[in-house]
Structures are given as structure tokens and as C-alpha cells.
Amino acid sequence: MIRTQFTDTFGVEHPVLCGGMTGLGTAPLISAVANSGALGFLTALTQPTPEALAAEIARTRELTDKPFGVNLTILPTINPVPYDEYRAAIIESGVTIVETAGSSPEPHMDDFNRAGVKVIHKATSVRHAVSAAKHGVAAISIDGFECAGHPGEDDVPGLVLIPAAVRALDIPVIASGGIATGSGLAAALALGACAVNMGTRFVATTEAPVHENVKKQIVANNERDTVIVFRTFHNSARVARNSISEQIVEIEKRTGSTFADVAHLASGARGRENVLAGGDMEGGVWWAGQTQGLIHDIDTVENVVGRIVSDAEDIMRSQLALLS
């Protein structure tokens, strides 16, 4: 067992989180994460309505009696999202841990604080983390350049970003991006983090609700098999390398290219669905982190979490032998 400020503050057994993954953060995976002793997040916007989210929370409770949270990703969208209603559904369901991501959590903090909900805000830069801390979040999940999805535009990886965030903040810091193993957990703790947040590692588990081809591709891929798309539009996203993502990058290189030029290739949720549910690995873009290079098997969530924690414990103990 590894006990940290994270396990103490959030009442969770292991200093390991499964961060919000749209489409994947549903009851089967998140209850498995909870049962393993780690902290997982249902993704609010994966559910079509606030009522559906409340039902998914209830479904998760049937599968586990351990803590889990809900991710609320705040993004500018073409069709307005009823964020207030999703927030109310979370609070009314009695969930006490929320992960916010995307824009500032500020508009939601009064309600969450009043309800005693602890907020972990995901930030890709020290300045955004400091700003969120001022608004009363309980912890920061600092997301390095290595991560799947949106790494921001600063390109600062965890080795530098984690200790920089730890220095600037006086609330717990969770290391996110680039971590998939026990050595990563031990390293993150050495850098001053109190837990690790993982995404790609949890996609390659038995319980992850994605096509088997996706899991196999993560194992087959190495650390070079991601690309960053949408950099030109200041909305960088790290996705798996495939013919679609490489084509998008090529189009972005052309002077004056616009999002409309690549939208039909990325094709939003539908393209991702081709991959995640359909198993067509060239059917669209799909998020993947550089940790693909560190993931060599598909296993149950319980085994993955158990191994990461026990490997980290072994490393932390064995390091003492280096001291004289």
C-alpha cells in the first residue's frame, strides 16, 4: 500500500486515477477501477442527458461500493450543453469527487463547494493550475505533453511540468500524461506528485468498452506512434498515428488551411466511433498517449492497478539499497 496526500484526501486505496475519457467513462470500466482500489471518473458528456448521467451513476453504484467520480469537461461547443443541469445531476446523485477539464472550473465552483464536492481540475500549464487553485479546487491533475487528447499548446512534458506545478501550488498535484507503469508512479511521487492519472493504460484493459482491435493496437504501437493534430487551430490533440491523422497533419501544413479542410477527415465523434466501437483502425482519429510505448499487454483493471502499485513499492524499497 502506498499512502499519500491523495489517498488521505479522497479516501481512495491507491494513488492511481483513471481520468475522464469520453465514450469510455461508463459504468463497466469505472466500477472496475473503483473495485481495484483506484479512482475512476464517469464522463458526464458521454451521457446524452443529465437524467442519463444520473442513471449511469446509479448503475455504477450497483457494481461497486467504493468511491468513484464524474468528469465534467467544459468546452466551447456548437450546440449548447446544459452544464448547469449536468452539475446538478452530479450533486443530487451524491457524488463527492469531480474532475473538471477544458475551460476554467470557476462557474461551477460555488455550487460544488456548497455541496461539499471535491474538485480535481485538469490543467496543462502551471498558470492555469494556479488560477484554478485560486477558485478553490481541491487538487490539480497536471497534464504533460505526453498525454493522449489535449496537451495544450505549451509542449512541456511531465519531468519539468510536474515539479514546476508542485512548486507553484500548495494543494495536492496529480501527475497526468506519460505514466503507465509502476516506475512511472514511483517517478511521479519523487517529483512531488501524490498520485498518477492514466488514460491510455486503462484503454488496454479487459473491461474497457472499446473494440479489441484498439487494445491490440495500443500494445503493438510504440512511443513514436502518436501525432498531434489541430496544432494549426490552437486546439492540439494527441491521437494515434494512422493514415487519417497523418493526412490531417499534412493538410494543416498548407498555408491558410482551416478546420473545415480537415473536419471531414476527423469527422468528430462518428470517426472516433468507427475506431472505438467498430474496430476500424483507419476509420478516424482516436486519442492515444505516448505511453503506448510502455504498454505491453491487455489485462484486467485489477491486475493492472495491482501491478503498478506493487512495482512502485518494489522500486521505492530497492532505491534505499543505492544509498550509503
Next chain:
Amino acid sequence: MIRTQFTDTFGVEHPVLCGGMTGLGTAPLISAVANSGALGFLTALTQPTPEALAAEIARTRELTDKPFGVNLTILPTINPVPYDEYRAAIIESGVTIVETAGSSPEPHMDDFNRAGVKVIHKATSVRHAVSAAKHGVAAISIDGFECAGHPGEDDVPGLVLIPAAVRALDIPVIASGGIATGSGLAAALALGACAVNMGTRFVATTEAPVHENVKKQIVANNERDTVIVFRTFHNSARVARNSISEQIVEIEKRTGSTFADVAHLASGARGRENVLAGGDMEGGVWWAGQTQGLIHDIDTVENVVGRIVSDAEDIMRSQLALLS
């Protein structure tokens, strides 16, 4: 004291290296590094001739009786460099540790091995590291995306690259890039490295032979104050953010831009000299790593190395308290 495969193999007190830095790797800095118990490298090509290198080696020996090495950076150059003569000067001077960087060390390995010189090859990717290992190098210094200078074109940072290299190699791995503190050393050891190689941290020391303005700028800068230039020409270099480096990046974005379009701005050694020796911080491009965000003082080499090692020891000991 931290004892690792590195300290054992190379007969050095601390698992800390000061990698080759052109222009800076001369007797004053490298003897100070040696006297601190770390391993520094004179840079062969900073010396105009192989004879001058032999003289610089002799000058360093007058300042320290501890081990130091020589860096031999192998790059395609317009004016041919007499690499064989530099190599011979190293061997004849009795230096027993060499850092190679740039291209493959293969052409030099027979001579170095015959002379009993241990080679540490700096590589920015696992595949290049594996190739160098096949050619008989003693260790790999694996250089992550965070590093100053040339990070390669793969953009894989240390959190992922270090454990990926450790897994692929059966020789010692030294973590390079993104490390400037004791927590970085402890993290690197947790990731399976046996030592850390630092550059930017050693520039901000009393003994570094650069203008005081450069040292102060490193302390003032944060982790966002670097840019990657020459990406378009597949010769990426991470340099400090200033008006010149930002201008180069803008020019590179233009369709069809060539190196000739930016050469007058970068202006090679002369531009760097304006900065490093002249202290004109907008006088040219100069290498700096993202660790700028982790460096908050200028201090003697001895204090810097001593603090990094003792901070790492404290962290490694304190981590045991987390286990139950």
C-alpha cells in the same frame, strides 16, 4: 552518497554528468564538475585543432585529479572536421571516458575499444540507442524532448523515453533532458536510469564560462521560455525564446522556406557568441532546456551537485514513509 551502475562502471562519485556543451566544455567548468564528484566533458570541437584539445585536456588535469571525459560530436559539416585526429588526441591523452553525440559512433568504436576508452553515446530515440549498443558503447545517454539543443524529431520526453530505453537495452542508461534538481535525479533512478545528464543547470553556475546575463536569464525564464527552431529542416534545436528564435519559427512556417532564409538570423557560432560571451540576449539563438523553469539560482558547481544529490537522497528516504 548514491551508488549506481554508473558510479561503479565509471568510477565517479555521484550519478551526475555535465554533458558536452560546445563553447562551454572547457577546463574551468569541467574541472569544477570533476572536483564536485560529478562527470563532465570537455568538448573536442570547441578546440580549433586536435593539438589544442590535447592542451585543454592537460590544462584540466592541472585543475583536478578526478575523472573527466571528452565529448566528440559527430555532425555533417561544410568544412570537413579531422575527426580521426581528434579521436587520436583523446586516446593519446589517456582520457578513458568519451561522450559521442550526433551521428552513429560506429566509425570510432574500434579505436576507442582497442584503447579501453568507455563510450557513452547520446541518443534521442530508442532505435538509435539500440544501434549504438550493438556497436559496443558502454552506456546510453537518452535525451528527451525537454533537452536543450537537438532533441531529434520524435518529440518523446523522458517520462516515456527513459523507461522505454531501459527496457530495450542491457547496458546502463543515463537520463538526459528535463533534469535539474534532486527530485529529477530521484525520478530518473525510479524510471530505471543510473544517472542524470544535465546541461542548462550547469550553465547557471558560477564557473560556467558565459556572460552573467545568460545565467540570470536562465533563472528569470520559466519552462515555457524555449522554442524549437529548424524543425522544418529536420534539424530541430531547442533554444531560448527571444526575438530571434521567434522570428525564425515564423519564417519556417512560410511555405517553401529554406535554411538560407533563416541562416542570417541564426548566424551560427557568431550569433551564439554574441549571447554567450557578449551577454546580448537578443543577439542570436542560444541553447536552453525547459529546465529553465526549475532553476532558481546561480551557484557554484559544488553546491549545485551537492544539493541535487542530497535532495535526491532525502526524497528516496522519505518515500519509504509512504509505504505501509
